[in-house]
Amino acid sequence: MYKILYHNILQFSILLLIVTCSSCDGRDKSHKKPKQILADNGLLESFSERINYVPEHYTETVTDTILHTGYHVRIKSYTDMNSNILTTEKKDSLDIKTFFRTPVAEVAVDFKNETIFNHIISKTFISDKLENVSEALHPYQLKSVWIDDDHIASTDTVQMQILFCKPNVISDHKSFLLSISKTGDYKITEIKTKF
Secondary structure, rough: HHHHHHHHHHHHHHHHHHHHHHHHOOHHHOOOHHHHHHHHOOOOHOEEEEEEEEOOOOOOOEEEEEOOOEEEEEEEEEEEEEEEEEEEEEOOOOOEEEEEEEEEEEEEEEEEEEEEEEEEOOOOHHHHHHOOOHHOOOOOOEEEEEEOHHHHHOEEEEEEEEEEEEOOEEEEEEEEEEEEEEOOEEEEEEEEOOO
């Protein structure tokens, strides 16, 4: 008697398990698009937008150069974590926002052990010295600051190249020449270069 009862309960349990598993196969969602399924579950916002930061972390580069002409040039380039340029891209139903963090450079120049120039090179520095450059530099970010090798033998001035590029487009750039005299006077001019 117990054997028959046990056998019937086992058959009923297996039948109940089969019915339960076959009714939860997701057929109700097969006709819906993935976007609709995410919206139904309140997850569309978290999957419809991707935010990237370039660079992700703080970066810093220090260059310390002593020239035979008596100049000592220190360039400290670093990422300003509070300033960025936003680019957006739409791929399928995904909005990709990329925040390119803005680099800046601290430049200090000494001549015969006396500091003659100490400024932060940024878009603001350039636009304060040149007219009609502020709007033109808006979509650009500082890419590099370096000593101009063509004028390295001069004892009257030290010249530095300043390069601004659009994020991810190095061919679209603006270049400037910073000339610093041994008295500390400086001049900035825009130059045309090709890559």
